[in-house]
Amino acid sequence: MDFITASLPIVLPIAYALVMISVFMTLCGYSVLAERKVSSWIQGRVGPNRARVAFLGHIPIIGNLMTSLGLFQPAADGLKFLFKEEITPGHVKVGYYYLAPIIALAPALTTMVVLPFGRYVDADGITQPLVLANIDLGMLFILAISSLGVYGIVLAGWASNSKYPFLGGIRASAQMISYELAMGLSLLPVFMWAAAPGSDYGMSLFGVVQAQQSAWLVIIQPLSALIFLVALFAETNRLPFDMAESETDLVGGFHTEYGCFKFGIFFVAEYAHIIMGSAVFVLLFLGGWNFLPWFADPWSDGLLGTLLSVGWFMAKVFFMIFFFIWIRWTLPRFRYDQVMSLGWKILLPLAVGNLVLNTLIIALYDTFTR
Numbered sequence: 001m002d003f004i005t006a007s008l009p010i011v012l013p014i015a016y017a018l019v020m021i022s023v024f025m026t027l028c029g030y031s032v033l034a035e036r037k038v039s040s041w042i043q044g045r046v047g048p049n050r051a052r053v054a055f056l057g058h059i060p061i062i063g064n065l066m067t068s069l070g071l072f073q074p075a076a077d078g079l080k081f082l083f084k085e086e087i088t089p090g091h092v093k094v095g096y097y098y099l100a101p102i103i104a105l106a107p108a109l110t111t112m113v114v115l116p117f118g119r120y121v122d123a124d125g126i127t128q129p130l131v132l133a134n135i136d137l138g139m140l141f142i143l144a145i146s147s148l149g150v151y152g153i154v155l156a157g158w159a160s161n162s163k164y165p166f167l168g169g170i171r172a173s174a175q176m177i178s179y180e181l182a183m184g185l186s187l188l189p190v191f192m193w194a195a196a197p198g199s200d201y202g203m204s205l206f207g208v209v210q211a212q213q214s215a216w217l218v219i220i221q222p223l224s225a226l227i228f229l230v231a232l233f234a235e236t237n238r239l240p241f242d243m244a245e246s247e248t249d250l251v252g253g254f255h256t257e258y259g260c261f262k263f264g265i266f267f268v269a270e271y272a273h274i275i276m277g278s279a280v281f282v283l284l285f286l287g288g289w290n291f292l293p294w295f296a297d298p299w300s301d302g303l304l305g306t307l308l309s310v311g312w313f314m315a316k317v318f319f320m321i322f323f324f325i326w327i328r329w330t331l332p333r334f335r336y337d338q339v340m341s342l343g344w345k346i347l348l349p350l351a352v353g354n355l356v357l358n359t360l361i362i363a364l365y366d367t368f369t370r
Contacts, residue, residue, distance in 0.1 A: 016132055017113070024112055024272070029074035031271040031321055037070060038325045051076040081264030089160075089257050096159035101258070101265035104152025107145045108272035114138040115279055116206045118289055118310035121301040129206040130310065138205045139191075142280060143184065146235075149273060150176040153237075153244055153254045156266070160257040168253030171336065172244035175234055178343030183231035185351035186224045189358035190217055190284055205280075209288030216293045218285040223354045225285040227347055232277045234343065237270065239328040243336055278320030282313065286320075289313040 033048065040047030048070035052063060066072065088094065115138075116129035128134075135141060150172050157169020194211035208217070218225045234241040245253035255266045282288060289309035291297045299305035334342070 013132065020112060020132065021109060024109065024275070025268070027275055028268045028271045029078065031275060032077065032267065033070050033073050034321065035271075035325050035328075036073070038322065039329045042326075042329045048073040078264070081261050081267075084260045086260050091161045092257060093159040093161060096155050097257075098262070100152045100156035100159055101262045101269065102152070103155060104149055105265050105269040105272060106152075107147075107149040108269060108276050111142045111145045111276055114141050114205070115276070116209065116283065116288070117279070117313055118306055119206075119209075120306040120309075125301075127210070129209075130306070131206070134204065134206065136204050139187065139208075139280075139284075142276075143180075143187075146273070146276065147176065147180060149269065152266075152269070156258065157244075157254040160254070162257055164250045164252070165254045165256045168244045168246070168250050168256075171246070172237065172254065175237075175241065175243055175339060175343070178340055179231040179234040179347065182227055182343060182347035182351040183235065185348070185355055186227035186231065187284070188355050189221055189224050192358060192362055193217065193220060205283045205288075209283055209290065212287040213290055213297075214294060216285060216287040216290070219293060221285070221358075223350065225281075227351050227354070228284070229281060230342075230347060232281060233324070233327070234339070236273045236277055236324075238274065238324055240331045240334045241339055242333060243339055246333065248333070274321060274324050275317065278317050278324065279313075281320055282316040286316050288316075 037047045039045075049068045051070065051072040052067040053072055088097070113132040114135055116131040116134070118130040119127050120130060122128050153172040154169040157165040157167070157172070160166070190208065194208045194217065211217075237244045243253075245255070247253075250256070255263055258266060287293065289297075289299075289312050291299075291312065297309075299308045
């Protein structure tokens with residue numbers, strides 16, 4: 001009994017982490033399904049509606065409904081990637097070729113440990129975040145780790161030892177440098193406004209959410225929200241910023257030489273970064289698990305309130321994922337020179353001007369309210 005009690009502080013965090021990874025990877029799979037279904041609705045098609053499970057043939061109504069919605073398609077796709085014949089081109093740099101997909105996926109799985117996804121009220125009546133690691137520099141940790149994902153893309157382009165993947169890797173690195181500056185600068189006014197005098201939250205994401213109980217920061221900081229959102233599209237290599245793939249001129253870009261399970265990892269990594277980016281945007285600008293601007297939370301302090309806070313947060317994340325998909329199938333791809341011009345000539349000056357303006361406003365506010 002003493003051994004079990006002593007091992008709980010080690011076993012419980014590991015169990016929580018495994019549950020979160022399982023939920024996160026399931027969300028990635030069904031995000032792919034959502035992409036295919038939403039695109040089919042936009043284009044007037046049916047979408048995936050063939051994958052079925054044999055034993056549900058005995059329950060025709062439920063089985064047909066789940067099949068028509070494509071709910072078994074992620075499992076079918078995953079098994080297809082897993083059991084397809086593994087082909088490694090002879091001209092690639094094998095060790096780095098295998099390492100690249102892992103590096104692309106690992107940052108998204110790592111950053112989720114500092115992502116609060118709900119709240120609960122402890123025995124002392126203090127609101128606490130539902131998070132694996134509640135660190136004060138949570139946003140800084142996410143920016144530092146998530147930026148490593150581009151190394152997987154660059155490594156894949158170089159290790160493929162082919163011109164099209166190499167060009168895709170070069171484009172990805174240039175795009176990351178161009179938009180991370182604007183993204184980082186857009187966040188500074190957010191934390192300047194959210195960190196009230198005497199606040200103990202610092203740069204924690206939980207503190208930013210708590211600061212939005214009365215008004216969401218997308219209303220107070222619309223320019224920061226716009227800059228961050230555009231940079232987020234560029235950082236996740238989503239249309240209209242998918243310069244690293246760009247099938248029209250690079251065949252498939254950095255993953256041209258990949259197939260089977262390794263390509264599947266790249267595929268999952270893209271949606272993992274979309275989910276993480278959507279969750280971060282919800283926490284920073286859409287109030288996290290707070291109900292609505294200028295409305296008090298209807299959640300109670302018990303288990304039901306905790307579940308409702310998680311559900312409302314996830315509903316906002318799903319909306320952002322839908323927004324990513326909607327933009328992809330609505331806007332055409334930019335030219336490479338347009339992507340670079342937008343990052344350096346428009347977003348970066350806007351982010352600097354936004355930071356200076358908010359600094360002056362906060363300084364004047366502090367001067368006249370003393």
